[in-house]
Amino acid sequence: MSQYLVLIYGEEKAYAEGGQDLMDEVMRGHDAFGTTYADKVLGGNALQGADTATSVRRDAGGGFTVTDGPFLETKEAVGGYYLVEAADLDDAIGMAKAIPSPGGGLEVRPVMVFA
Secondary structure (H helix, E strand, O other): OOEEEEEEEOOOOHHHHHHHHHHHHHHHHHHHHHHHHHOOOEEEEEEOOOOOOEEEEOOOOOOOEEEEOOOOOOOOOOEEEEEEOOHHHHHHHHHHHOOOOOEEEEEEEEEOOOO
């Protein structure tokens, strides 16, 4: 078995416009995902909005620049993630398809293992 990180991208505006009904629908979807894949989900969380992000970048002088805001300004932002255990990429993609992501999408990436 391998580990994969499934990043959940969405348009924060869609959630604001969708109201409580959309939030309820999405939460039911996450509950169903958690129940279906309980033995394969190793962790996961929702993230606060992109407006709460702080970016840290190394500068040319070897120091750091800290700024308010996400690393990149984009229409879609990472809203949460699941760390899952899967037999292979196809298995991880199959699991990802069960994760609600209205107005967005999902990114599945294998976790790098260091010996």
